[in-house]
Amino acid sequence: MTLKPRETEFLQLTRELLDSDQVRMMGRWRHHGPVTTLDHSLFVAYNAYRAARLLRLDVRAAARGGLLHDLYLYDSRDKSAHPGNQCFDHPRAAARNAAGLTDLSDKERNIILSHMWPLGGAFPRSWEAWLVDLVDTVCAALELTRIYRPSRLRERLGVRPLAPLPA
Numbered sequence: 001m002t003l004k005p006r007e008t009e010f011l012q013l014t015r016e017l018l019d020s021d022q023v024r025m026m027g028r029w030r031h032h033g034p035v036t037t038l039d040h041s042l043f044v045a046y047n048a049y050r051a052a053r054l055l056r057l058d059v060r061a062a063a064r065g066g067l068l069h070d071l072y073l074y075d076s077r078d079k080s081a082h083p084g085n086q087c088f089d090h091p092r093a094a095a096r097n098a099a100g101l102t103d104l105s106d107k108e109r110n111i112i113l114s115h116m117w118p119l120g121g122a123f124p125r126s127w128e129a130w131l132v133d134l135v136d137t138v139c140a141a142l143e144l145t146r147i148y149r150p151s152r153l154r155e156r157l158g159v160r161p162l163a164p165l166p167a
């Protein structure tokens with residue numbers, strides 16, 4: 001299968017992250033209905049990247065921030081996995097995990113921390129943060145209504161999730 005130039009550029013921008021166990025591990029948990037956190041994050045990242053490219057914004061921050069915005073790495077339905085409200089907790093957990101994984105810029109960190117605004121978290125301080133916040137909402141709606149199945153994008157881009165946890 002031949003990739004489009006924009007798909008190749010997206011993969012170049014995110015290669016370091018897509019090859020990591022932490023990002024691939026997101027395939028273990030469901031985020032919206034049957035959609036895994038990995039498929040959702042990739043869907044958000046790719047569309048945030050495309051929108052940033054169209055608007056001549058920072059494509060690297062949009063792609064990387066989008067891919068890492070939900071890197072909280074636990075089962076959100078498990079109440080013992082985080083201290084309080086998932087809406088407030090998961091952006092902070094994602095920012096912590098992302099900082100341990102890669103050299104995170106201030107802009108990328110704010111993209112992660114502000115992606116739930118205005119429901120919770122930090123205020124978006126860049127156009128890219130506003131973009132990821134908006135794209136996350138649109139992607140979540142498409143996933144929850146089953147209008148789009150984002151595993152198709154993951155398969156097309158050749159991203160392999162880590163094996164699921166043993167039952």
Ligand SMILES: [Fe+2]
Nearest residue numbers: 069070090115
């Ligand atoms: Fe989130």
Ligand SMILES: [Fe+2]
Nearest residue numbers: 040069070136
């Ligand atoms: Fe999200």
